[in-house]
Amino acid sequence: MRSSVMPSAEVAPAGAVPVGTVLAIRDLKTHFFTDAGVVKAVNGVTLQVREGETLAIVGESGSGKSVTGLTVMRLLARTSARVTGGSVTFRGREGEAVDLLALPEPDMQRLRGRDIAMIFQDPMSSLNPMFTVGEQIAEPIRIHKGHDRRTARKEALALLKEVGISDPERRIDAYPHQLSGGMRQRIMIAVALACEPRLLIADEPTTALDVTIQAQIIALLKRLQERHRMAMIFVTHDLKLVGEIADRVAVMYASQVVEEGPVEDVLARPRHPYTKALMDCIPRRDYGVAEGTGLKPIPGLLPNPLSPPDACRFHERCAFAEPRCAEIEPVLEAVDPSHDVRCLRWREIAL
Secondary structure, three states: OOOOOOOOOOOOOHHHOOOOEEEEEEEEEEEEEEOOEEEEEEEEEEEEEEOOOEEEEEOOOOOOHHHHHHHHHOOOOOOOEEEEEEEEEEEOOOOOEEEHHHOOHHHHHHHEOOOEEEEOOOHHHHOOOOOOHHHHHHHHHHHHHOOOHHHHHHHHHHHHHHOOOOOHHHHOOOOHHHOOHHHHHHHHHHHHHOOOOOEEEEEOOOOOOOHHHHHHHHHHHHHHHHHHOOEEEEEEOOHHHHHHHOOEEEEEEOOEEEEEEEHHHHHHOOOOHHHHHHHHOOOOOOOOOOOOOOOOOOOOOOOOOOOOOOOOOOHHHOOOOOHHHHOOOOOOEEEEOOEEEOOOOHHHHOO
16 A cells, blocks of 8 residues: 655755754644545644653644654554655664655665654554564564574563563563553563664553553653663653653644743743643642632633634633634744744733
8 A cells, every 4th residue: 555654845954953853843744634624633743852852742632642653653654644744854873864754665664663663552452462572572673683583582581671571581471461551561662662762752651551550651761761862752641741751842732733842941831821721630739628729621622623713723712812812823933942832922821
């Protein structure tokens, strides 16, 4: 089947990516062509992540977070998706920079799993039930490193130890259904790290886990990232997790980035009403004790993806909206050199 990810109309020069930047996404547009119409799932997203840095992408379901990651990985070929614009430039181990969207599929296959890896949301559906976890960890080692089965198994065993699997000599021959959810997630991490990738995309890696296992997975990812100097994109809907793992955060709403900047700055002083609303959804220590400390759910729903408004996409749910918000589509503006926001009233909100 022909890939649905076609070379972008405007390919950024590879050399334009700054040294130290592992991934640069520029004006990316990924649209789904359905019988009901065109869904602009990602519409003009620009992001970058540096070596050793974690960029968190946060937002409600349907905001475009996962589609952004899948577009980078070129894993939308068997869907109705088309990349209609932009570029995704990746800087490899030797310093060479290439636009992933313009690569022939065989070249992309050589990068995928070796230089760029992904942890998926549900390890039970992502791991193959017909093969042992040891075989699934060893597979990318054999494919990308050219090792024989014995050497690949030895490296798989070392990875099981590295990701904290108890009794790895026995677990290496277990099947996914024989392991707990937390263990399966660790196996997915081991598979992703098998070839020491330059970039790891973690798509909601802790969603189905309880808070104790969730904390262990976050700590594991941070430790492994520091050890391997990986760049990481951490996709989540939980803003609380962002403060624990990320250096920078991009908040997405209805296929667009509405705020992006250093985690400390964005969480301490959000400029976009949507970011503020997400913060209000996080339970506080004094929850329910004093007036105004209860949860404040965001009213309404995401706009219809088939016909989003030609204005601020959040205005119908926004407590700060005024008439012009329903008429003018805001653009990303620089709050400072490291912080951008898409809101007509961000200066007033920041006060």
